[in-house]
Amino acid sequence: MVQRILEAGQIESLDPSAIPRIRLPERATLFVTRAARLRHLAEHSPIGGYVRLMASLADAQQQVLANFSAPMPEAEAIAQAQQNSMPLVPALGAERDPVWRDVLQQLLDRVEAAGAVTPALGKLIDTLRTSTAAYLEAQADAILAQRINEVEPASAPFIMAALQVVWTDIVSRLDARALPYLDTPGACPACGALPVASVVRIGGPYQGYRYLQCGLCGNEWHMVRVKCSTCDSTKGIAYHAIAGGNEAWKAESCDECHTYRKIGYLEKDVEIEPLADDLASLTLDLLMNEAGYRRGSPNPLLWPESASDN
Numbered sequence: 001m002v003q004r005i006l007e008a009g010q011i012e013s014l015d016p017s018a019i020p021r022i023r024l025p026e027r028a029t030l031f032v033t034r035a036a037r038l039r040h041l042a043e044h045s046p047i048g049g050y051v052r053l054m055a056s057l058a059d060a061q062q063q064v065l066a067n068f069s070a071p072m073p074e075a076e077a078i079a080q081a082q083q084n085s086m087p088l089v090p091a092l093g094a095e096r097d098p099v100w101r102d103v104l105q106q107l108l109d110r111v112e113a114a115g116a117v118t119p120a121l122g123k124l125i126d127t128l129r130t131s132t133a134a135y136l137e138a139q140a141d142a143i144l145a146q147r148i149n150e151v152e153p154a155s156a157p158f159i160m161a162a163l164q165v166v167w168t169d170i171v172s173r174l175d176a177r178a179l180p181y182l183d184t185p186g187a188c189p190a191c192g193a194l195p196v197a198s199v200v201r202i203g204g205p206y207q208g209y210r211y212l213q214c215g216l217c218g219n220e221w222h223m224v225r226v227k228c229s230t231c232d233s234t235k236g237i238a239y240h241a242i243a244g245g246n247e248a249w250k251a252e253s254c255d256e257c258h259t260y261r262k263i264g265y266l267e268k269d270v271e272i273e274p275l276a277d278d279l280a281s282l283t284l285d286l287l288m289n290e291a292g293y294r295r296g297s298p299n300p301l302l303w304p305e306s307a308s309d310n
Contacts, residue, residue: 020205022179022189025218027172031062037273041280047302051280053111053121054301057161060110064103065165071097072170082180087192089170091144091216097166101136104162105129111158124154131155144193144216146297153303160216160300167191167217179221185232186296188214189221194297195229197262197274198252210263213274215300228254229261230296239263240291242284249277251288259296260288275300 026033035058042051073081073089081088108125111117117125128136139159142150171190179189186195195212199220202208211220212229223229226237229252236255241247248268253260262281264272279299288295298304 019209019222021222022176023206023211023220024174024176024190025168025172025220027065027168030168030172030218031058031065034058034273034276035062037271037276038280040271041276045280046282047280050302054157054279056111056114056116057107057157057301059114060107061161061165063110064106065169068103068165068169070099070166070169072173078178082178085180085183087182087188087190088174088179089167089191089217091163091167091191091193092141096137096140098133098137100140100162100166101133103165104136104159107158107161107165124158128155128158143303146194148298148304151303153305156303157301164216164218164300167193171217171219179219186212186223186229188212188217188219190214190219191217193217195261196297196299197264197278198223198229199264199266199272199274200225202266202270215275215297228252228257228259230254230259231257233257240284240287242281242287245284248272249281249284251284251293253288253291253293258293260293261296 035055038051038055038058042048042055045051078088081090108128112122112125136159139152139155140163143156143160144163174190182189182192184192187193188195191214193214193216196215198210198212200208200210210223210225212223213220227234228237231254233254233256238253238255240251240253240260241249246269248265249272250263251260252263262274262278262284264274264277266272279301285295
């Protein structure tokens with residue numbers, strides 16, 4: 001008797017009840033939805049002014065993305081990544097297309113044109129406009145590798161926003177079935193970046209399933225609930241919320257690695273957008289820091305001054 005061994009992707013294709021593993025980013029709505037959520041959350045956020053600025057940046061991202069198209073990876077590169085269980089379009093380890101720097105300039109122009117530019121923001125925009133390619137590339141490397149002590153916190157959100165546009169464009173055009181399973185716990189199978197938060201979705205085939213959202217490309221991938229997205233442990237998982245706050249938004253902590261990431265429940269609040277809700281819930285971060293936990297990774301649009309602040 002000869003047994004046929006199926007790969008995980010093949011099993012899913014045969015089983016109509018299988019959990020959808022990947023939710024590629026919706027390029028037509030990702031950033032505009034994020035911007036709207038940020039503006040709503042800014043009203044009650046302790047960093048409301050900053051959250052509104054990031055909403056303007058998200059608007060700019062959507063506008064630039066609408067007319068942007070980066071080169072797609074070659075078929076040979078995709079095949080090699082699949083064979084080695086590596087991300088299809090890795091954020092690190094490959095030569096980065098300098099087009100992202102042009103995207104950065106477009107974002108700066110649109111944020112400035114949107115108005116309400118403070119003297120400090122105007123100075124930052126001018127600094128980024130005149131920064132050398134070497135400086136911008138070095139900052140991009142530090143941000144993507146999360147070498148936090150090398151990251152300039154003020155400029156990092158704008159640099160990351162430009163990188164997000166490029167990777168969202170590419171990943172949104174991939175075939176979800178082509179994304180491999182990675183050996184690294186918690187890493188995005190599309191680009192290899194870390195998730196910003198997770199959300200338990202509702203509706204259709206996604207009902208009740210938890211998805212991690214990539215902080216770079218916006219891709220989402222399934223992960224079982226009550227499991228640490230940093231170390232993969234199922235031990236010592238606990239949930240924390242602000243008394244009197246939004247019960248649909250919590251922090252999921254792990255006593256094995258002492259990290260946490262936030263998690264949202266759409267059945268309790270259908271408007272949750274993982275990156276936006278994470279950014280606006282600074283009070284929950286303070287609560288977790290006081291309890292002795294550290295973030296699994298920074299929010300892409302808000303960087304700490306040093307590793308000790310993360």
